[in-house]
Amino acid sequence: MTETKLFLLPGDGIGPEIMAEVEAIIAFLNAKGLTNFVTDRGLVGGCAYDAHGAAISEADMQKALAADAVLFGAVGGPKWDSVPYEVRPEAGLLRLRKDLGLFANLRPAICYPALADASSLKADLVEGLDILIVRELTGGVYFGEPKEIVTLENGQKRAVDTQLYTTSEIERIARVAFDLARTRNSRVASAEKRNVMKSGVLWNQVVTRIGKDEFADVKLEHVLADNCAMQLVRRPKQYDVIVTDNLFGDILSDVAAMLTGSLGMLPSASLGAPDAATGKRKALYEPVHGSAPDIAGTGAANPIAMIASFGMALRYSFGLVDLATKLDQAIAGVLGKGLRTKDIAKAGEATITTKEMGAAILAEFKTLVG
Template identity: 60%
Template sequence: MSANKSLLILPGDGIGPEVMREARRVIEWFERRRGLSFAIEEGLVGGAAIDAHGVPILPETIARAKEVDAVLFGAVGGPKWDGLGFDRRPEIAILSLRRELGLFANLRPAIVMDALVDASTLKPEVVRGLDIMIVRESTGGIYFGEPRGIETLPDGTKRGINTEVYTTPEIERVARVAFELARKRQGRVCSVEKANVMESGLLWRETVTALQQREFPDVALTHMYADNCAMQLVRNPRQFDVIVTTNLFGDLLSDLASMLTGSLGMLPSATLGAVGPGGRRHALYEPIHGSAPDIAGKGIANPMAMILSFAMLLRHSFGLEEEARLVERACGNVLGSGLRTADIMQPGLARVSTQVMGEAVVRELDKLGA
């Protein structure tokens, strides 16, 4: 347990620094109580980097991200920087990290903890026991495809262009991650696209099917159009185990799935690169809730997604399954005790601040780790 594990922490903007402070408490607990040694560096990204350096992320930060074992990322963006050109917006920081580190597989779990069954806008009988993993391709598709841009037409009007592009290797590598995850879960993958109206979707379906038949015959594979998947997530979400889909559809469907759990503030994510020599892979972990500038600085943000992102880091970057489950159990127990931040508040329960919620998780770790 004493091996040095290197982390680059990038709090970012808005509520990013607030929730990251609570994740740091959990990291410090593992250093203090479990003998885990983390070599931690901190850097600026997003609007914070723009204010300090004029760019959303420095080349030195990207270079360091390539050297460490894992990156823990907060959130970026806010109205302060809305007037900047597209290539200077804070969000370029996360897109650059995904591209430069080859982070192609975004893992977004949607789990309904027992204590939060009533926090969902869906009926309890629909979401109770929900445990879905959405695997979103994150370095291709319409967000990165070429050609792209805005052009002026001869009549003076303008046209915006974005291109949905996928190659066989890009589809295979993210589908392989989904199949491997399914083997450790319920053994089911649903591949989501729009093969009925998009050639890229047809290639996606054909490629995933061929991969399953060739390498994963033990995993059950189904296919679903993205619009139907959105409907089914609300109608009967427990029919899903692992969903694998494109960059755009994964963006939309994972946010939809987040509300099944009660709040964006509860959902972590991991974005993984290819496995390299010695089994090492680049990886970045972040909550999916964004910078939430409307509540930044008020001390009311939910730190659970950030803390649970660290749990995913323990699991996927360091293979520390027991430690990851310990964090997840601590979070569940705190919620079970009736503590709530504003986003998941329910009548009769105790509303607490970001800091108090983080402190409660650490106290619960003390109890569980005794």
């Protein structure tokens, strides 16, 4: 079996704890002969700053570029609040996205039946929820120039962030969304702010053209991003695939995340363009949640989002759809048995630790794999 390189970047806070549970699944798959993953570890975020004075070292960046996929934990924490902006922990993730060309971020928001009551919304609004948010990841206001804080002649300071998109950037993310919609319910909602932003006008025009010319079989609707946020809370199951820009995607995906009961439940995938020779995409997989330094080392972290992110890697990077499906089923099975980490437990309900949840999912997965 061909070797497959996985580069692990656990990061800060709870990152190393949740990554350990994925490593146990990788070890099982390799021992079973179902995969031949070769793993390597690196530093990213605050721990990389402590070791190298940068949010990711050049050596680890090269390892990420050479890997078949990158698994990323979480970065940041109060310890690094005062470090220079250019080397803040989050800069490591931004560089990975930029240098790997990861322009398409896929964030599913799935409400497992057993967790419908854990959502902040009524169970009937979220039970069976299955939304996929496709977020443009390498353009927009996070990367546009100028990006600066300057002192004016009158002594006041002025901060500038630039929202910038080109036709080709919008075209490629739109095609990803339409392609994925074809594998689901063939519905795309495009979210922007065309009423007040010129970038929103262009986004609307380009997505409309791509939908009409190339994906006439997919139903397209346009929604203002602020209204989309409201609709996600009002009636979330009206959506199938939502495609949006970097800033609005960041916000809307976190709104959708909380519909499921906990940020600790949601995975994500960030994909690049297919290689012209091999057809393979650079890819990074990470949980939506942050580093949660307040619970690091306590055993309270929920590893499900990290495990599900690995499941997305099996599906999108390695074509191991059956294993990915069984891993999703294992997560659902464990939740169906009433096992809960603290973040998804009701008041007074018994909870289990990070390691116990990881072990339970692995045991269920082993049963399904056979």
